Amino acid sequence: MILRNNISDSEFYNYYLIDGNKKLGIIYSDNSDLYFTSFDKNQETDFFITKENMVIYNLFDALYKSFKNGNVFQVSDYDLSQCSDNNEKRRLYTQISEANQNLKNSELYKKVFSNEKII
Numbered sequence: 001m002i003l004r005n006n007i008s009d010s011e012f013y014n015y016y017l018i019d020g021n022k023k024l025g026i027i028y029s030d031n032s033d034l035y036f037t038s039f040d041k042n043q044e045t046d047f048f049i050t051k052e053n054m055v056i057y058n059l060f061d062a063l064y065k066s067f068k069n070g071n072v073f074q075v076s077d078y079d080l081s082q083c084s085d086n087n088e089k090r091r092l093y094t095q096i097s098e099a100n101q102n103l104k105n106s107e108l109y110k111k112v113f114s115n116e117k118i119i
Contacts, residue, residue, distance in 0.1 A: 017056070022047055067118060070104030 015026040
C-alpha cells in the first residue's frame, strides 16, 4: 500500500510504503534533501519493492541504476538556462561529470554501494 500526503500546498509529497507491519517513509525535507526512513527503530529491516506496484518499482529501478552508474548529479534545464553561452554549458557538463566521477571514487560511495546493493 502507498500513502501520499502533500507538503503544505506545495507540489512535493511524502510517500509511505507499507508492507504488512513494515513502513518505509520517503520524505522530502525543507532543506531540499530526500530522506528514506524506516519506522522500526529496534532492528534493521529489509523492505522489498516489487513489480506488483510497477510505478514505484520503475522509479526505484531508475534511481538504483543512476546510483550504480555514478550518475547522481544531473544538469537541469534551470542550470542550462543560467548559462550565457555554449562554453558555459560545456563547463557545466564537465563539472557535473567530474562531480559524478568524484562521488563514484569516494569512500562514502563505496560504503553505501557494495555488492550491487545500496545500503
